[in-house]
Amino acid sequence: MTDPAPPSPPDPSPTRTDTTTLGVTLRGGDLGWRPVAPALATVRLIVLGAVLVVPLLATVVVALLVTGWVWLGTAALVVAGLWGLWVIRRQVSAISWVELDEEIVIRKGRLFRSLVSVPYGRLQYVDIQSGPLARAFGIASCEIHTASPESGGSLPGLPTAEAEALRGRLAARGEAQRAGL
Amino acid sequence: MTAPHPAPTASAAPDDGWQRLHPLSPLLRGGVVLLAVLGYVVSQLVDSVFRSFDPEQYLPGDVGDEADGTWAVTAHPLLAVAALVVVIAVVGGVSWVSWRFSRFRVAGGQVELRSGVLFRQHRQVPLERVQAVETTRPILARLLGLSQVVVQSAGGSDSHLTLAFLGADRAEEVRAHLLELAGRADDRGAPQHAPGQEVAPSGPEVASPSPTDREPGVRPLVQVPNGRLFVATILHGSTIVLGLLLLAAGLTVGIAEAGLKVLAGAPALVPVVLGLGVSRVKELLVHGNFAIGRTGTALRVRHGLTDLRNATVPLHRVQAVEVLQPLWWRPWGWWRVRVNVAGVHAGDSTDDETVLLPVGTSTEAMTVLSALGADPEDPVLLEALHGDGGEPGWTGLPPAARRLDPWSWRRTGYALAAHSLYVRRGRFTRRAVVVPHARVQSLALHQGPLQARLGLVSATVVSTPGPVDASVPHLDAAGAEVFLDVVGGRAREARRVVGPRADERPAATGEPLAPDPAPLVD
Numbered sequence: 018m019t020d021p022a023p024p025s026p027p028d029p030s031p032t033r034t035d036t037t038t039l040g041v042t043l044r045g046g047d048l049g050w051r052p053v054a055p056a057l058a059t060v061r062l063i064v065l066g067a068v069l070v071v072p073l074l075a076t077v078v079v080a081l082l083v084t085g086w087v088w089l090g091t092a093a094l095v096v097a098g099l100w101g102l103w104v105i106r107r108q109v110s111a112i113s114w115v116e117l118d119e120e121i122v123i124r125k126g127r128l129f130r131s132l133v134s135v136p137y138g139r140l141q142y143v144d145i146q147s148g149p150l151a152r153a154f155g156i157a158s159c160e161i162h163t164a165s166p167e168s169g170g171s172l173p174g175l176p177t178a179e180a181e182a183l184r185g186r187l188a189a190r191g192e193a194q195r196a197g198l
Numbered sequence: 199m200t201a202p203h204p205a206p207t208a209s210a211a212p213d214d215g216w217q218r219l220h221p222l223s224p225l226l227r228g229g230v231v232l233l234a235v236l237g238y239v240v241s242q243l244v245d246s247v248f249r250s251f252d253p254e255q256y257l258p259g260d261v262g263d264e265a266d267g268t269w270a271v272t273a274h275p276l277l278a279v280a281a282l283v284v285v286i287a288v289v290g291g292v293s294w295v296s297w298r299f300s301r302f303r304v305a306g307g308q309v310e311l312r313s314g315v316l317f318r319q320h321r322q323v324p325l326e327r328v329q330a331v332e333t334t335r336p337i338l339a340r341l342l343g344l345s346q347v348v349v350q351s352a353g354g355s356d357s358h359l360t361l362a363f364l365g366a367d368r369a370e371e372v373r374a375h376l377l378e379l380a381g382r383a384d385d386r387g388a389p390q391h392a393p394g395q396e397v398a399p400s401g402p403e404v405a406s407p408s409p410t411d412r413e414p415g416v417r418p419l420v421q422v423p424n425g426r427l428f429v430a431t432i433l434h435g436s437t438i439v440l441g442l443l444l445l446a447a448g449l450t451v452g453i454a455e456a457g458l459k460v461l462a463g464a465p466a467l468v469p470v471v472l473g474l475g476v477s478r479v480k481e482l483l484v485h486g487n488f489a490i491g492r493t494g495t496a497l498r499v500r501h502g503l504t505d506l507r508n509a510t511v512p513l514h515r516v517q518a519v520e521v522l523q524p525l526w527w528r529p530w531g532w533w534r535v536r537v538n539v540a541g542v543h544a545g546d547s548t549d550d551e552t553v554l555l556p557v558g559t560s561t562e563a564m565t566v567l568s569a570l571g572a573d574p575e576d577p578v579l580l581e582a583l584h585g586d587g588g589e590p591g592w593t594g595l596p597p598a599a600r601r602l603d604p605w606s607w608r609r610t611g612y613a614l615a616a617h618s619l620y621v622r623r624g625r626f627t628r629r630a631v632v633v634p635h636a637r638v639q640s641l642a643l644h645q646g647p648l649q650a651r652l653g654l655v656s657a658t659v660v661s662t663p664g665p666v667d668a669s670v671p672h673l674d675a676a677g678a679e680v681f682l683d684v685v686g687g688r689a690r691e692a693r694r695v696v697g698p699r700a701d702e703r704p705a706a707t708g709e710p711l712a713p714d715p716a717p718l719v720d
Contacts, residue, residue, distance in 0.1 A: 042679050043643055043655060119690050120640075130645040133660075134686060138693050139639050164540060165639045165662045194693070 041115075041122050043130045050113040050124065056154040057174025058109040063150060065101045069094055114172055119194060121161065121187065123170040133170045138194035139163045143184045147177065159183055216301035216312070223300070223363040224293035226339055233338070236289060243282040247275060302361055304376060309349050311359050323349055323359050328380040329540070330551060332509040333369045340506065345369035349376060370508075377496075377510060415493045419569055420555060420562045422488040424503075426532075430557035431482050433526040436474045485556035492569050497554065509551045515540045518633045518659075519570055520666040521563055521583060525626040533563040533583075537570070538664025552665050572632065578615050582622045582630035585609065592622075593681075598652045599672035612670050612681070617692070619659060619685055621668050631668045633659050636692035641685060643678050657681045 041048065073094045080087035107127050114123045122134045141164060147157035157180040158173040175183065225233065300313040310322045330350045339345060339362075346362035347369050364372060486503030496512045517538040527533070535555040555566045560583075564574040572579055581589045587608035588594065594611035595603070603610065606625040613620045619638070621631040642658045649655060655678035658669035673681060 041682055043645055043675070119693075120686065128647050128650075130643075130650070132643040132682075133640060134642070134682060135640040136638075136686075136689065136693065163639050163660075165660050170640075 041117075041132065041134065043124065043132050048115050048117075050115050053109065053112045053114075053172070053174035054154075054156050054176050055109070056156050056176075057112075058105055060150055060154055060156065060174070061105045061109065062102060065098065065105065069098050069101075073098075109174065112173065114170075116183075116186070121170070123161075123172055135161055135163060135170055136194070137187060137190035140187055140191035143187050145180050145184055152177075156180075161187070216303045218297065219300050219302070219361060220344055220363045220365055220368075221293075221297050222342060222344065224296040225289075226336075226342070226344065226363055236285075239285055240282065243278055243285065247278045247282060304372075304379065307379075309359055309376065311361065321359050325376070325380045328376065329515065330510050330512070331373050331376045331380065332507055332551075333373050334502075334505055334507045335366070337504045339363050347372050347376070373508070373510075416491040416498050417493075418489065418491045419497075419565050420490050420558055422485070422556055422558060422562075424486055427485055427488065427557055428482065430527060430530075430532055431478050431485075433524070434478060435524065435526070437478065438526060440470070440474060481556075485553065488556050490554060490566060490569075497569060499551065499554065501553075501556075511537070511539055511551050511554070513570065516570060517637045517639075518631060518661040518664065518666040518668055519567070519572075520629055520631045521567070522624075522627060522629045523583075527557070528628075531560050532557045533560060534558075535563055535566050536665045538661045538666045540662045576615070578613050578620055579630070579632070582613070582620045582632075583628065585622065586625075587611065589613075593673075593677065595672050596654070596674040596677070598674065599654055601652055602648065602654065602672055607672065610670065610672070612685075614684065614688060619668070619688070621659070621670055623671075631666055633661060633668045634692070635685075635688040636695070637661065638685065638689040638692075641682055641689075643682060645675075657685075659685065 073091060076087050076091040076094060080091060108125075111127045111130075112123075112125050114121065119138070120134045120136050122132065124130070124132045141162045144160040144162065145157050146160065151157060151174075155177055156174050157177045158171060159175055159180045160171045172180075172183075225236075295315055299315050299318075300311070302309070302311045304310075304325075307325050308322045309325065309328070310320065312318065312320045328349055332348050332350070333345045334348060335345045343366050344363040345366045346360055347364060349359040349361070361369075361372065363369075483503045483505075485501055487506060488499075488501045490500075491498040493510075495514070496510045499507075499509045499511060501507055501509075517540055520536045521533050522536070523533050533555070534553065534557055536552050537554055539551055554570075555563055558566070564572075567579070568574050578591065581592065585592065587610075592611045592613045594609075595607045597607075599607040599610075606623060609625050609628075610623045612622075617636075618632050618634045621633070623629045623631075639660045639662065642660055643655050644658070645655045649672065652672075653675050654672040655675050656669060656671040657673055657678045658667075661668055670681065
């Protein structure tokens with residue numbers, strides 16, 4: 018069964034190491050990976066700050082009024098905030114994507130790396146979402162849906178114009194390369 | 199089985215107009231509880247009526263010990279008769295109105311169902327969106343010889359259209375009619391499945407009587423004896439562990455004392471046993487009376503111990519196939535075959551259409567697989583089922599994977615065949631997954647921190663939702679890139695060969711694929 022069918026790629030055995038067609042790797046490479054807008058980090062930091070500020074104030078008030086021990090909690094929250102800042106910067110800088118001839122590839126994550134390669138022909142529809150905060154910074158997230166809910170990629174933090182353009186390109190290519198279910 | 203009442207003329211009307219469901223359906227839809235309450239009330243009333251006509255037993259004070267005053271009313275014979283008449287009239291009237299307002303029709307390329315009196319509902323399902331049509335027979339309906347027809351469309355269980363209830367024969371007629379119409383729409387979508395092109399699979403046939411024979415086009419493939427299913431269901435990790443625990447307790451404590459200990463511990467064990475029992479019994483109920491047959495372009499599955507279901511799995515909607523064998527089944531050589539079907543969601547209450555063989559011998563498993571388009575003699579398939587690693591053509595895991603998967607790392611791997619990707623996993627529970635290249639939705643790689651330290655990457659072939667998971671864990675980093683490249687390349691070629699769906703580009707020639715796994719490949 019390992020003999021290739023006529024339309025198959027020339028080499029049936031998956032042992033070759035020269036990745037002629039793709040060269041897609043988890044760690045990036047020279048494919049022209051495009052980063053997402055740095056504003057995404059700002060948006061996420063604002064959200065993080067909004068989440069942390071209430072307990073932070075609460076601990077400060079309690080520490081001033083009741084007992085000094087609660088400063089420990091304040092310190093813990095500050096440390097958590099700083100850690101979040103570091104993580105968010107790293108995470109956002111780790112998101113990158115590239116449009117290939119037949120697939121769009123999205124790469125994410127530093128500690129838990131992931132990569133999803135979605136063929137244009139499998140696209141069902143593309144959603145563009147942006148909340149009020151994201152809109153204020155002029156970014157939107159682009160969600161790519163296939164017939165499988167788990168396989169879709171989401172691409173957060175594209176400049177709104179670019180997200181619209183990407184949706185247009187994806188729709189056009191999806192139409193051209195559609196492959197049924 | 200025929201309906202106890204003759205089908206009303208309206209429901210035998212031709213398709214141009216609306217048809218009605220069976221007159222008993224509103225009562226049956228109310229379910230067991232309604233019927234029980236109704237039966238109780240009516241029997242009470244009838245009792246008191248008869249009693250009241252019998253002067254010797256008629257004691258006015260007799261019913262006084264029933265605290266509420268409701269029954270005291272019935273103490274008087276005329277009142278009892280009146281109450282009986284009113285109850286029957288109200289129930290009958292409500293049912294009649296509900297029946298009058300529930301109508302369905304198949305017209306204009308759509309199935310439509312109108313229902314509801316106060317809250318009207320009108321549901322339409324376009325025939326080309328119909329994923330499957332099945333008939334189910336809950337136990338009450340079965341007693342009355344009725345069936346319901348469930349029209350499944352993509353979009354989850356709330357998008358189903360249920361015609362409940364029709365006479366059993368009428369339901370089969372409607373199902374066949376809908377399938378024929380929907381199948382025509384399918385054939386437009388998938389020209390390579392034109393009926394003339396369907397070649398009979400070469401696999402061995404198990405000629406066994408099956409209730410699906412009464413349909414002319416169905417060829418029975420496999421029937422699972424309930425006895426084997428029972429043994430296989432009992433042979434489950436949880437029950438075996440429980441049995442071993444009891445045995446160990448018995449051996450260590452001594453037989454005489456063990457009885458007492460078990461008795462003392464019994465209350466604690468009850469929930470455990472109950473939990474295990476429920477899952478086992480449920481499996482038995484779902485998979486009982488299992489039979490599978492083949493029609494032109496679909497597989498017909500019948501299963502269910504109490505609720506007999508007839509489901510249809512169109513072959514070209516099968517996205518991925520898994521054959522698995524728990525350790526306990528190996529001495530018997532039993533296998534289970536599961537599939538991912540587009541439009542059937544794994545979250546549904548019963549995994550009805552995803553199991554194509556609950557437990558079968560390897561011959562039977564091969565019969566089902568060959569109906570799906572596999573070749574029973576295929577060495578790659580046999581290696582996927584039985585191989586232990588190191589066969590030529592298979593790409594395995596690097597030795598570093600031993601750290602994360604000490605038992606199965608040798609066996610785990612993937613192989614590429616002409617039309618499909620084979621993945622095998624698991625040393626104890628053996629799994630072999632087949633995904634046709636043309637069915638690959640997308641590809642994904644994942645790497646956690648531990649894997650990063652060992653230089654390993656997990657690769658996943660994403661299929662539509664379902665029980666089958668086609669992933670290869672712990673490939674080495676370069677190997678994962680090769681996987682992405684090679685599998686992606688094959689998928690690209692396959693998509694190009696299949697081309698756009700004909701309903702989107704009618705001029706597509708839909709050149710037949712190589713005969714090998716053609717039914718699996720769209």
